[in-house]
Amino acid sequence: MRTIAAWPLDGTPPPDVPAEFHDACARVGRDLRHLPAGDRLPAGVRWELSEDHYSGFLLGLGSDRGMLFTQDTDPYLPPGPLTAYVAERVQDHLTGHEFVQWPACPGHTHPLVAAAAGAQAWWHCRRSGDLLVRIGELATGRRDPRGVSGTA
Numbered sequence: 725m726r727t728i729a730a731w732p733l734d735g736t737p738p739p740d741v742p743a744e745f746h747d748a749c750a751r752v753g754r755d756l757r758h759l760p761a762g763d764r765l766p767a768g769v770r771w772e773l774s775e776d777h778y779s780g781f782l783l784g785l786g787s788d789r790g791m792l793f794t795q796d797t798d799p800y801l802p803p804g805p806l807t808a809y810v811a812e813r814v815q816d817h818l819t820g821h822e823f824v825q826w827p828a829c830p831g832h833t834h835p836l837v838a839a840a841a842g843a844q845a846w847w848h849c850r851r852s853g854d855l856l857v858r859i860g861e862l863a864t865g866r867r868d869p870r871g872v873s874g875t876a
């Protein structure tokens with residue numbers, strides 16, 4: 725396994741990171757600023773990309789205490805599914821290993837679920853099915869202009 729790069733959660737990746745990863749990581753990284761009150765990420769958390777002869781690209785999070793997780797990630801997925809995939813992997817890690825529920829559904833006690841809708845990736849409420857906010861825009865809280873259920 726060859727390490728390609730490490731970069732800040734909401735920073736610009738170094739040039740040797742495939743362009744397809746840039747937007748997905750920036751969006752998920754921006755949303756990681758919005759953890760539930762009292763929760764925090766491990767110190768020094770950052771993106772880490774490596775390359776493996778068999779699996780291809782491995783994308784995950786590193787920290788001051790070492791690698792948190794890494795997962796084979798196909799940069800040639802369409803942008804929506806790629807962003808949703810990265811968000812879901814990060815969410816799985818936070819839930820299972822850091823005991824952080826992120827991101828919180830504004831209307832319920834469960835976390836939002838990542839889903840692609842066309843070329844975009846959204847956080848949606850698994851109870852109502854509503855697409856609540858685009859991944860990467862948690863702070864703005866912009867809603868799906870269609871405002872309908874079941875489009876994911």
Ligand SMILES: [Zn+2]
Pocket residue numbers: 829830831832833834849850851852
């Ligand atoms: Zn909900």
